Amino acid sequence: MACARAALGPRALWAAAWGLLLLVGVPAGAQRGRKKVVHVLEGESGSVVVQTAPGQVVSHRGGTIVLPCRYRYEAAAHGHDGVRLKWTKVVDPLAFADVFVALGPQQRAFGSYRGRAELQNDGPGDASLVLRNVTLQDYGRYECEVTNELEDDAGMVKLDLEGVVFPYHPRRGRYKLTFAEAQRACAEQDGILASAEQLHAAWRDGLDWCNAGWLRDGSVQYPVSRAREPCGGTGSPGAGGATNGGVRNYGYRHNAEERYDAFCFTSNLPGRVFFLKPLRPVALAGAARACAARGAAVAKVGQLFAAWKLQLLDRCTAGWLADGSARYPIVNPRERCGGPRPGVRSLGFPDASRRLFGVYCYRAPGAPDPAPGGWGWGWAGGGGWAGGARDPAAWTPLRV
Secondary structure, three states: OHHHHHHHHHHHHHHHHHHHHHHHOOOHHHHOOEEOOOOOOOOOOOOEEEEEOOOEEEEOOOOOEEEOEEEEEOOOOOOOOOOEEEEEEEEEOOEEEEEEEEEOOEEEEOHHHOOOEEEOOOOOOEOOEEEOOOOHHHOEEEEEEEEEOOEEEEEEEEEEEOEEEEEEOOOOOOOOEOHHHHHHHHHHOOOEEOOHHHHHHHHHOOOOOOOOEEOOOOEEEEEEOOOOHHHOOOOOOOOOOOOOOEEEEEEEOOOOOOOEEEEEEEEOOOOEEEEEOOOOOEOHHHHHHHHHOOOOEEOOHHHHHHHHHHOOOOOOOOEEOOOOOEEEEEOOOOHHHOOOOOEEEEOOOOOOOOOOEEEEEEEOOOOOOOOOOOEEEEOOOOOOOOOOOOOHHHOEEEEO
16 A cells, blocks of 8 residues: 555545545535635745636526636746636535535536536636526625645636515515425525515615524525605604604514515526416416416516516516416506506405406417417407306317
């Protein structure tokens, strides 16, 4: 063993050890929540220097983005052979999740990044990571670490997403969600819990919501653009009261016992949201069948918000959504459509058995429309919607 160690040398042994780690991998459960200490050796000849982009890089769901990272040696005598490049994502202040690691020709992506992450390889010293088919969960901060034997340095890159923040509470009422339930509620509505930065940006864009909600860091906050007494504005100008708008912050709360609403975030839609107006209003169950007849599903709340914000969907007609709520999106405000401000208006959670509304549907990209143009749905053989006693399961596309 001693002879073999002497023959290989320390650099070869180091490379072989990391190669074995790449091939064997780390158990999935050990990657998340791993505590990590980054050390940088300063003032030594040949130390590694890592440079990343200042600020942040911005993409959208489904896009491709480059997380920029370059490195160099302060001493030209060092080459690039035997350098380990590692990307991790910050999941807590001192916890990292593995994203990608490379040692020479040996490379490996981890978890949900498999098949989506690769090095840019734009010449010597380039450690930039190309990330394809960006998801909502990719939002956050990433660390690029470059290691050469005992010398290392690291830089941070923040990935932001274009999108929209929306407040959410379930049918059973306001202030009913623990932190974990808020996470699930956002996921069910095509979103993730918003970050404090995203909520602050939404407030700057005019979001005004007088109910506190969970954010992804475990804090509880709410944005107020128009200060008023029920929303933290109890004073008057000159009296030292809170008269200005802002993001009110309850701080970090007990995430298993305390209950609030949620602030969710969603991004670009890969498909399309559209409104179906039947020959007469339908109950929620009928709305689902109506969307299915058009090769679609009832839209989720996050999908409607994304269509309003990013696809400029404007419709002054309430429609069912998948969670049982009734809403409609307004881009160009008019008095008869809910007032002077743009937004997604909500009529709450009506009785799902009442036939009050049309429906907002979501069709995934590539899904065909079996009833294009001037088609609706009804019963074959005539009668359309008039025969209320007929079985809705027998509806077929009909020209209307």
